[in-house]
Amino acid sequence: MITPYATVIHLADTDAAGRLYFASAGRIAHEAFEKIMADLGFPIGAMIRDGAYGLPVVHADLDFHLPLNVGDAITVRSRPDVIGEKSVTFRHDIIRADGATAVSVGITHVAVSGADGCAMPLPLPLRQAFERITPDA
Numbered sequence: 068m069i070t071p072y073a074t075v076i077h078l079a080d081t082d083a084a085g086r087l088y089f090a091s092a093g094r095i096a097h098e099a100f101e102k103i104m105a106d107l108g109f110p111i112g113a114m115i116r117d118g119a120y121g122l123p124v125v126h127a128d129l130d131f132h133l134p135l136n137v138g139d140a141i142t143v144r145s146r147p148d149v150i151g152e153k154s155v156t157f158r159h160d161i162i163r164a165d166g167a168t169a170v171s172v173g174i175t176h177v178a179v180s181g182a183d184g185c186a187m188p189l190p191l192p193l194r195q196a197f198e199r200i201t202p203d204a
Contacts (some may be wrong), residue, residue: 080095
């Protein structure tokens with residue numbers, strides 16, 4: 068089961084105005100992705116050590132809807148948005164404690180061979196794991 072990623076906005080996550088810095092929103096979304104991969108049985112660290120394939124980021128987009136400040140509790144709800152032949156795009160919604168979506172982050176990962184770094188089809192077990200994630204995850 069995929070559970071949302073919960074954390075807080077730390078001082079290092081903010082800009083000079085004390086608001087969530089855009090790069091930190093991407094990092095938080097990527098932390099949620101790492102948690103999902105571990106929950107699915109594909110921990111990123113093991114994937115890197117194994118070296119058979121990787122899932123580097125090839126595109127990211129962020130939309131800010133509401134402010135987040137240092138100390139705010141957040142939950143990140145993540146789900147695959149598009150599962151392609153060689154890539155997967157996850158949508159990560161960063162939710163405030165009041166239930167409102169503060170930031171929406173899209174991150175596209177492409178499967179690459181560990182041998183030569185070239186794009187390859189998503190490994191079938193990984194594709195199947197992504198397909199099992201429900202929209203409510």
